[in-house]
Structure formats: C-alpha cells, structure tokens
Amino acid sequence: EVQLVESGGGLVQPGGSLRLSCAASGFTFSDHYMDWVRQAPGKGLEWVGRARNKPNSYTTEYAASVKGRFTLSRDDSKNSLYLQMNSLKTEDTAMYYCARESGYGFDSWGQGTLVTVSS
Amino acid sequence: SYELTQPPSVSVSPGQTASITCSGDELGNKFASWYQQKPGQSPVLVIYQDNKRPSGIPERFSGSNSGNTASLTISETQAMDEADYYCQAWDSNTEAVFGGGTKLTVL
Numbered sequence: 001e002v003q004l005v006e007s008g009g010g011l012v013q014p015g016g017s018l019r020l021s022c023a024a025s026g027f028t029f030s031d032h033y034m035d036w037v038r039q040a041p042g043k044g045l046e047w048v049g050r051a052r053n054k055p056n057s058y059t060t061e062y063a064a065s066v067k068g069r070f071t072l073s074r075d076d077s078k079n080s081l082y083l084q085m086n087s088l089k090t091e092d093t094a095m096y097y098c099a100r101e102s103g104y105g106f107d108s109w110g111q112g113t114l115v116t117v118s119s
Numbered sequence: 120s121y122e123l124t125q126p127p128s129v130s131v132s133p134g135q136t137a138s139i140t141c142s143g144d145e146l147g148n149k150f151a152s153w154y155q156q157k158p159g160q161s162p163v164l165v166i167y168q169d170n171k172r173p174s175g176i177p178e179r180f181s182g183s184n185s186g187n188t189a190s191l192t193i194s195e196t197q198a199m200d201e202a203d204y205y206c207q208a209w210d211s212n213t214e215a216v217f218g219g220g221t222k223l224t225v226l
Contacts, residue, residue, distance in 0.1 A: 035215065037162075045154070045162065045205050047215035061213050064120065097161060104209060105152035105167035112161060 002026040009113030022081040022098030029079040033101040038094035121210035123218035137193040141206030149208040151189035
C-alpha cells in the first residue's frame with residue numbers, strides 16, 4: 001500500500017523558516033517525480049513544486065509564489081522528500097500535502113501537515 | 120501564467136448525471152486530471168490523462184477533453200459523491216495548474 005506521511009508543520013513567525021518532510025513507503029520512491037501541493041484554509045489547491053527523479057537529474061521546479069524562498073530536495077536512500085521554506089509570509093499559511101506523480105496526475109497524497117505563519 | 124476556470128458550484132439530484140467543466144486556453148492539447156476532495160480529507164485522483172480512471176474509482180466517473188474545455192461527468196450520482204472537485208493540467212510540463220474547484224451538491 002502506498003503511504004505518504006508528512007511532518008514538520010507548525011507555527012512560525014513571518015520571516016521565519018520551517019522544513020517539512022514526507023516519508024514514503026509501499027512503492028519504489030526513486031522511480032517517481034514527487035511534488036508538494038498546498039491548500040490555504042477554505043481555499044483551493046495550489047501546486048508548490050516538483051522534484052524529478054535521478055534519471056532526470058533530480059531537477060526541481062517551483063511555483064512563482066515560492067520561487068527563491070522554498071527549496072525541494074529528496075533522499076532516495078531514505079525514501080523521503082523535503083521542503084525547506086524560508087522567508088515565510090502569512091500567505092504561506094496552509095495545509096501542505098506531499099503527492100506522488102504518475103501519468104500526468106497526482107495519484108497518491110499524504111494526509112498533510114499544517115503550516116501557520118503568524119506573529 | 121496559465122489558468123483553469125471551473126464553476127464554483129454544481130447541483131444535481133440523486134441518480135442524475137452531474138457535469139463539471141474546466142476551461143483553459145487550448146486545454147485539449149494538454150492532459151487533464153480531476154480530483155475529489157471531501158471535507159477534512161486529502162484529495163483523491165478520480166480521472167487522469169483526460170479519461171482514465173485509477174483502480175478503485177467507480178465506472179460512473181468519466182472524463183473528456185477537447186478544444187478549450189475538459190469535463191468530468193458523474194452518472195447516477197450518489198450522496199457520497201458530494202465533494203469539491205478540482206481539475207489540473209501541466210503548463211509546458213513544468214508547472215502544475217489547478218482550477219479553482221467546484222463544490223458538487225447532491226440534493
């Protein structure tokens with residue numbers, strides 16, 4: 001069974017930093033592109049970024065709203081995906097989901113970890 | 120930046136067919152996916168590559184994509200289908216874009 005478990009969320013002040021983790025199991029993690037998707041309270045889904053796999057040089061892409069502030073990384077030896085978030089803003093407050101890419105869609109999602117940016 | 124537009128809400132009677140649209144410039148030239156999200160839960164993929172159903176998704180869920188519009192159709196709608204639905208596509212295969220979401224009410 002595919003499982004994605006996010007952790008690392010919490011309350012942080014504006015301008016602060018936070019690192020989210022996503023532990024994957026039940027599939028060959030190294031084969032897949034992995035993404036972060038967020039959802040502000042009461043709002044829709046917003047793509048954050050993507051980490052490609054080793055055959056594609058582990059390259060990353062980001063939404064314009066987080067580019068330069070957020071960094072995706074992955075450790076295939078630990079079946080884990082990470083999201084380093086710096087210079088956080090109040091508008092970054094959201095539930096952050098880890099998602100597996102397959103066939104142009106996101107076919108598996110974690111339960112999410114809540115990030116609250118507030119003073 | 121690329122945008123996808125969905126109606127905020129759609130209502131359907133139990134047993135009837137619900138259709139949710141998603142509009143974007145030349146969307147038919149991209150693959151569209153659809154997600155179902157119930158309150159307090161993570162999204163679930165219900166359609167990918169325009170019209171393919173993941174295993175475990177009922178046959179009453181179907182999709183199409185042509186021109187500027189993708190559609191999700193739910194036949195014989197049940198109360199359990201009440202949820203928010205989001206379309207999604209890739210812009211230049213480098214940025215995932217979601218529609219704003221449609222709240223499906225079964226009444």
